[in-house]
Amino acid sequence: MLGKRIELLDAEKTFKARSGPVQALRPIRLAIEESSFVSIVGPSGCGKSTLMNMIAGLEPTSGGEIRLAGQSSRKPQEGNAIVFQKDVLLEWRSVLDNVLLPFELHHITWFDRRSKRTNRELAMELLEMVGLAAFADKYPFELSGGMRQRVSICRALIQNPTLLMMDEPFGALDALTREQMMYDLLKIFDKYKFTVLFITHSIEEAVFLSDRVVVMSPRPGAVVRDIPIQLERPRTIDTRANPAFQKHVQEIRDVFKAEGVLKEV
């Protein structure tokens, strides 16, 4: 199965704030190929979340068009799954029930005839993959921040997405958990081959994970660089030591320096 292709045709966004209009995104023209892993990096407030929300159909565009798999899209589409910056687990549901929520909302009884898997088993498999099978019956408050975010990733994956969008999903995690989550995510990506739109502050994270890194300017956001990452997959712990990795990281730093985002004293 293949991921969705994303096309932004001069999609832009201006918020109507009380103090007057706020331009968050300049018209953006961007195409993301099916089944590729694309990261968006940019300074805080440059409109990354807004961009993702527009693609997800959660925020209307103020101009231009967004196409998903060739179709013009304005509403949340089937096959889109989102991992939000905050895990947004439902505190009143067990871990397993949180993962099963998308099925429950659509009255889907998932029953693959060949493998005879039920919804529950599928959810358990996902939890197993992220190492949380033993916590299936616990409530979210019994989990650490990293565990909670892994549950929310399972909740996204169970939708069998063709487009996975993640808005700084590891932002709240400590460095070690964060690194482990990156390896897990790459493993999942290699297995499912959906399209991934990954939003992050971290240059290293973007380079390590992506096929392409899109660099944005400060607000009003615009694409200032679009960098294909030439690093083989699968990526491993040693990838960071690769000179090509360092070169890409430096390249993006230089863009931020030129944009005035990073200043030396």
Next chain:
Amino acid sequence: MRLGRSMRALSVALTIIGLMALWQIICWAGSIPEYILPPPSDILLRMIEDADSLYRHSLITLWEVFLGFAMAVVIGIPLAILLVYSRYISQSFFPIIVGIHCVPMVSLAPLLIIWFGFGLLTKVLIAFLISFFPIVINTTVGLRSMEKEMLNLAKSLRASSAQTFLYFRLPKALPSIFGGLKVGITLAIVGAIVAEFVASEKGLGYLQLMANSQLDVTMEFAVIFTLGIIGIGLFNLVGWIERLSMPWYHATRKEAD
């Protein structure tokens, strides 16, 4: 956790016993006459002596409280849902609700008596009117407490508006709703007693009024103690239902304590 709860019950009991003992000592040491402040031992004896009458009148008051409170829940919660979902209703009805709440019940009671007589209905209505407000307010606040992120999650999962309500908004509001119910149940007791003061020939309020007219201060205190026990009991009953329906919530609070 079980041990924790029984420890808490024990500490509450010890505190009450301690306060009673202090009261008893003050009465003795200051040789305060019984018609001003009777010692707790007398009050407790009186409660045992008149247990039968206290019990009968309690049942009547409890019934008024229950009906008034039930009415407040049955009307208050749906109204709160309407307030949250309809801009028109929230703008036009809300000030009226606030206005009604600001009128002291003692001044409404005579009117209600003219309309509905001295019977049960008047008392139930007063208990309802006074407990209704915190239930509506807390439910409204709770239903409005859903954050943008959760709404975005619901939207991205393509939940219908009924599903958004049932799966997200309502459970999110439960802690706040129960907060309102706890305040509501205690106010319903206040309402029922006020109503019985104004118009009644039975109930704990009536019993206290009678005792007062006979300068039977010990009996007055016996009624007050009974009311206290009823209040604590009903409050804890709501708390118990709260714990049963939200196991996830209390555990979270405990961590925070």
